[in-house]
Amino acid sequence: MRSLTTSLRLLTSTLAMSLAMVPAWAQESAPVLTLELNAAQPSDKGCRLTFVVNNNLGADLSKAAFEIALFNEAGVVDRLTVLDFKELPAGKTKVTRFDLAGTECAKVSRVLINSATECTGTGIEPNACMRKLKTGTKTGIAFGV
Numbered sequence: 001m002r003s004l005t006t007s008l009r010l011l012t013s014t015l016a017m018s019l020a021m022v023p024a025w026a027q028e029s030a031p032v033l034t035l036e037l038n039a040a041q042p043s044d045k046g047c048r049l050t051f052v053v054n055n056n057l058g059a060d061l062s063k064a065a066f067e068i069a070l071f072n073e074a075g076v077v078d079r080l081t082v083l084d085f086k087e088l089p090a091g092k093t094k095v096t097r098f099d100l101a102g103t104e105c106a107k108v109s110r111v112l113i114n115s116a117t118e119c120t121g122t123g124i125e126p127n128a129c130m131r132k133l134k135t136g137t138k139t140g141i142a143f144g145v
Contacts (some may be wrong), residue, residue, distance in 0.1 A: 031057045033064075033088075033129055035113070036136040037143040038095070040105045047105040053085055054093045057121075057128060061088040064129055065118035070103065071110035078103070082117050110142040 039050040055061055065084040072078045083098050119129035130145070137143040 030132075031128075032132050032134050033057055033061075034134045034136070035066075036138065037111060037141060038138050040108065040139050040141055042105050043099050045099040046101045047103040047108060048097055048099050049083075049111070050095065050097045051083075051085075052093060052095055053088055055088040055090055057124060057132060058090060059121050059123045060090050061119065061121040061124060061129070063118045063120045064088050065116070066129070067114040067117050069112040069114050070100070070108055071112065073107050073109050075109060078108075080114065084118070108141055112143075113145045 033056065034052075034054045036052040037049065038052045039048075041048050041050070053064075055064075063084075063086060065082055067080060067082050069080050070078045081100065083096075085094070085096055088094060113130075113133065113135065116127070116129035116133075119126050125131075133145060135144045
């Protein structure tokens with residue numbers, strides 16, 4: 001009897017640990033568009049923002065563009081602008097840079113993705129770029145939706 005109880009406890013523990021891992025696995029395989037603010041560097045034109053984009057939506061995007069809001073060091077919106085990432089092939093990682101004229105990188109405290117102004121591709125819902133967007137940053141600038 002004691003051996004049966006020990007076996008049942010071991011089986012229950014193994015099952016519980018397996019089930020705990022399912023949500024993490026399911027999230028990793030879910031369709032997602034990842035957008036990372038990778039760098040912010042001064043340039044001759046102003047501030048150069050470098051983004052790393054990975055399209056895991058399961059289909060090519062023929063056009064993806066986002067309206068962003070730039071916040072200054074006081075937390076006040078300094079400007080709204082649209083960043084056009086153009087084509088984003090499915091399963092591909094792409095690096096894109098944007099020079100923001102008249103912007104000092106040191107004064108940008110936050111970049112907010114306000115909306116997707118373009119999100120088109122065969123089999124892609126128009127709101128997929130925002131609904132399935134996952135953001136991250138490698139800079140000291142807050143970045144998200």
